[in-house]
Amino acid sequence: AFDSQKPIPTELRGEVLDLADDRTKDQRKAMDDEYAYLGVKDPKVLVTTSRDPSSRLSQFLKELRMLFPGAQRMNRGSYVVKDLMELARSHEMTDVILVHEHRGEPDGMVVCHLPFGPTAYFGLSNVVLRHDLAEKPPAMSEASPHLVFHGFTAKTGLRVKTILQALFPPAKQAGDRVMTFANHHDVIHFRHHSFARPKGPGGDGHRSRAKDVALTENGPRFQMRLFRVELGTIDMKDVEVEWVLRPYFNRQKEALALPEDGKNAFLWTWDDLGVSSLPVRRSQRPERGSAAPPTRRLTRNAARPDMRSSRQRDVRAKQWFGSFSPQSQPSPPANLLACLDVGDPWPESGPSCWGTWRGEET
Template identity: 35%
Template structure:
């Protein structure tokens, strides 16, 4: 039944098989992982080659996407929606405690919480900052002197490692782990703040717990910032780490060369280039800078024995990298 294959046909099939085998071998060579190469020089060469291949592929994809967008615009069509990179933040686990803009119960409670008198400007913040170990007499003393909050900085081997923020007269008390402290003197080209009241910026305090911590932080600052001082204090929450930064706006006048419609430098009657002044704004860090991590939030003033806790961080709560509490 089966006839003999012709010589040209068999040679053609063998050629196809050879090309397939060559492509397979080349693909296997390109997929060699650097970790499987023992020689250091060869390993670095393989790594550089893989990195270059990824860069070329990325460039091709970008060019193809730009060409597709341009073609769509020329045809009067809508371009394909831009892809949003997947991050831990936008892949966050669903949380029923996230505050919604129409949460009437939450905003109604703001008028009756411990911070309302300060945030309504009925009281002016007056903060007692100490490095002494906490004891109950501090609260009594601070209440008698009409302080609104106590900040206790805990130190370990003369290095700050924790922060207690106690609202007065009735709490609450927030306990934070403190890390990555950089003092003003150690910040390169740091600015020197003035005595003007700063503007406060709070970012990403999205849950009910975050909302409460945000109001606690807000109660530490006057509610009438003096914008002429150009001071900005920022508490930025990212993955339950609260980053503190202190900046001031700096406005600088710079000269830029004017150009005509053809892109050539504009010149006056004497043939000199005409310079145009423009104002450039930038931020200058004043410091200090540090990072906070909430450990617990307690009702009332600090009490390690009989205190009732609103929230306590426990190791078993860290079941997922995509789960956040603030």
């Protein structure tokens, strides 16, 4: 249609952006980008809460401000959203973060990019503050952190990655802070760590190895769930919705990550946490010190073979359990296991495939 100067067929108009070739993609890149100064100009972030915040939300805001170098915290007071955005624009802020709560527990976060958007709405869950950690965290540094993004491969995932990445200035090579955004089934797990690298030769006369690096969690930790992205700021009316979560739609694919032959469908756990090392589908890893999820017996469904006779039962049972051999399981990413820090390191012998099946059924 572009070569013949004819209108695009009606049945393909909804897929124009996905079917664009190199020439039209270059035209799209030539348009103004909201994050044109990403990595060139340091961001100025303003963090605040909803009105009348509780003491726990105020403490969470203090720790949240320390995550972003150069961020400023403001008490909400009686400011309405319109006045708040005008104040942020007058001080040349690049982003505004607004956190909400429900019965004293933080449950929502809005990330608004100035001056014209976009705005991302996240739901928060499993918020753990610094003083709630099992081990006392060290003093938090405010140096520019290294960022680790895992599982943001889809179109919406890359968009969310850019929104979160724009909140941080470029990290220096000698920095000792690392922040992890790990996406698993559209749930973003956030962790904040600091690492210490030993210097000089060790006791055997050789230089220190990678496993000698000490990793310490600084906190806070929480989980994020994206449910809306708008092409505008929170004070604008009639803005265009770029993406919205539709939980009641029967969809197979995930929004933030592309399917990679089932690699993102597995979740690894450890026996020392009280959970079997058999890969669990569509369930969340329990936090440190929490009880293991209740054991559920597998029911017969479309994925499980139909065992009608004893002979077929023996043959198909071997096929069923043989599909979960250690050789067929993808190995977990090493940097993700180190940054999540939910248990002891992965054993050198590899995962064992026999154990009790725990978690939700698929």
